[in-house]
Amino acid sequence: MKICAVVFLLGVMIKGAASMIHTLRFFNTASSEISGFPQFVSVGLVNDLVIIHYDSNTKRLVPKQEWMNRLREEEPQVWETDAQIYLNEEQVGKVNIEIAKQRLNETGGSHMFQQMQGCDWDDETDEIRGYFQTAFDGEDFISLDWTTQTWVAPKQQAFPTKLKWERNGEAARWKSEIEHRCAEYLKKYVGYGEKTLKRKELPEVWFLQKSSSSPVTCFATGFYPDRAMLFWTKDGEELLEDWGGILPNHDGTFQSSVSLDLSSVPTGDWGRYSCVFQLSGVKDDLITKLDPGLIRTNEKKYTPYIVAAACVLGAVVCALIGYFLYRRYKAKQLSPQSSEPEVMQELNPQPPETQ
CATH class of the missing domain: 2.60.40.10 (Immunoglobulins)
Structure with missing residues (x-):
C-alpha cells in the first residue's frame, strides 16, 4: 500500500506541478597524491546542468553554458571576483584535506576530501532549502541537517568540529547564507538561463x-x-x-x-x-x-x-566525482562552514572569511 501511495503522489506531482524547483550545487574536490588528477576541482551545477568549472591545473573559471558566457560578458566584475574566490578556495581545499588526514590519523598515500554545498528554490512558493555535506575518502565526515539545523558527524573524528560549530552558531550563519546569497545567485543564473532551464x-x-x-x-x-x-x-x-x-x-x-x-x-x-x-x-x-x-x-x-x-x-568527470554526495542526500531529503578552514567557510561564490 505504501508503494502504491508513493507512486500515486509522484504521479500527481508530475502531472499537476505548476511550479519548478531549481537547484544550485557546488562540488569541491581536494585531493593529494592522485596521479593525473588536479589537486583541486570545483564544478557548479544548476538544475543538474554543469555551468562552471575550475581546477588547480588551469586556474581558470570556465563557463560551461552559452548563457553563462553571456553573464561573464554582461557582468565582468562579478565574474572576475568569482574567479578570485576559486583561487582562494583552492588553498582552503588543501588545508581541509590535511586537517582531515590528521583527524583520521592518515599520512601518505592518495586521499580525497569532497564537499557539496548549495540550495533549492521553489519558483512558486519562493521556499529555499540548503545543503552542506562533506566526505573524506568517500565516507561521510560532517553535514548539516537542514530541517533540524543541527550538525551530523557520523565519524568520531569529526565530533570536535561538530561541537565547535554548534558553540559558534554556525548553523544559523549558514542558514542566513543560504537564504540570501545562494538564493540570489540561483535566481540570477535561472534568469540568464531561463530559455534553457524552463524548456x-x-x-x-x-x-x-x-x-x-x-x-x-x-x-x-x-x-x-x-x-x-x-x-x-x-x-x-x-x-x-x-x-x-x-x-x-x-x-x-x-x-x-x-x-x-x-x-x-x-x-x-x-x-x-x-x-x-x-x-x-x-x-x-x-x-x-x-x-x-x-x-x-x-x-x-x-x-x-x-x-x-x-x-x-x-561527461564532466570532475563533477561526477563529487556527484554521489548530492544524489545520496537528495534521496534522503537531508539538507557551513567554520570560521576556521576545517571545511570551506563560505558558500560558492563568496570569499571565505578570515579570522
Missing part, C-alpha cells in the same frame, strides 16, 4: 532486449527537465516494476529506463503492454505500445543505448 523536451523511446529470454527494457533518452516518470502499463493499468531512476546525458538532457519480465507472457499478448512517459508541465503522456518488431536485440541496434551510457560515464 520542455520529450524523449526518444526505445525497446531493448539482450536475448529472447531477457526482460524488455523501455529506454527513454533526450528529455528535459528531470522531473519525469517512466513506467509500464498493461491494458492501461500501471505496473509496479523496478524503475531505473533518472540519469544525465552529456548534452544536458536526461535518460531513464524501466524493465519488464515478459518471459511467461505469450508474444501475441505483448501488444497489451505499453511504456508510458510523463514529463512535468506537459499535459499529455507519451505512450509507446510494445511491438515485438520494434525491439532492438543485436549489438548494432543497441548502439543508441551504449552511446548514451558511455556519454554519461564520460
Whole structure:
C-alpha cells in the first residue's frame, strides 16, 4: 500500500506541478597524491546542468553554458571576483584535506576530501532549502541537517568540529547564507538561463532486449527537465516494476529506463503492454505500445543505448566525482562552514572569511 501511495503522489506531482524547483550545487574536490588528477576541482551545477568549472591545473573559471558566457560578458566584475574566490578556495581545499588526514590519523598515500554545498528554490512558493555535506575518502565526515539545523558527524573524528560549530552558531550563519546569497545567485543564473532551464523536451523511446529470454527494457533518452516518470502499463493499468531512476546525458538532457519480465507472457499478448512517459508541465503522456518488431536485440541496434551510457560515464568527470554526495542526500531529503578552514567557510561564490 505504501508503494502504491508513493507512486500515486509522484504521479500527481508530475502531472499537476505548476511550479519548478531549481537547484544550485557546488562540488569541491581536494585531493593529494592522485596521479593525473588536479589537486583541486570545483564544478557548479544548476538544475543538474554543469555551468562552471575550475581546477588547480588551469586556474581558470570556465563557463560551461552559452548563457553563462553571456553573464561573464554582461557582468565582468562579478565574474572576475568569482574567479578570485576559486583561487582562494583552492588553498582552503588543501588545508581541509590535511586537517582531515590528521583527524583520521592518515599520512601518505592518495586521499580525497569532497564537499557539496548549495540550495533549492521553489519558483512558486519562493521556499529555499540548503545543503552542506562533506566526505573524506568517500565516507561521510560532517553535514548539516537542514530541517533540524543541527550538525551530523557520523565519524568520531569529526565530533570536535561538530561541537565547535554548534558553540559558534554556525548553523544559523549558514542558514542566513543560504537564504540570501545562494538564493540570489540561483535566481540570477535561472534568469540568464531561463530559455534553457524552463524548456520542455520529450524523449526518444526505445525497446531493448539482450536475448529472447531477457526482460524488455523501455529506454527513454533526450528529455528535459528531470522531473519525469517512466513506467509500464498493461491494458492501461500501471505496473509496479523496478524503475531505473533518472540519469544525465552529456548534452544536458536526461535518460531513464524501466524493465519488464515478459518471459511467461505469450508474444501475441505483448501488444497489451505499453511504456508510458510523463514529463512535468506537459499535459499529455507519451505512450509507446510494445511491438515485438520494434525491439532492438543485436549489438548494432543497441548502439543508441551504449552511446548514451558511455556519454554519461564520460561527461564532466570532475563533477561526477563529487556527484554521489548530492544524489545520496537528495534521496534522503537531508539538507557551513567554520570560521576556521576545517571545511570551506563560505558558500560558492563568496570569499571565505578570515579570522
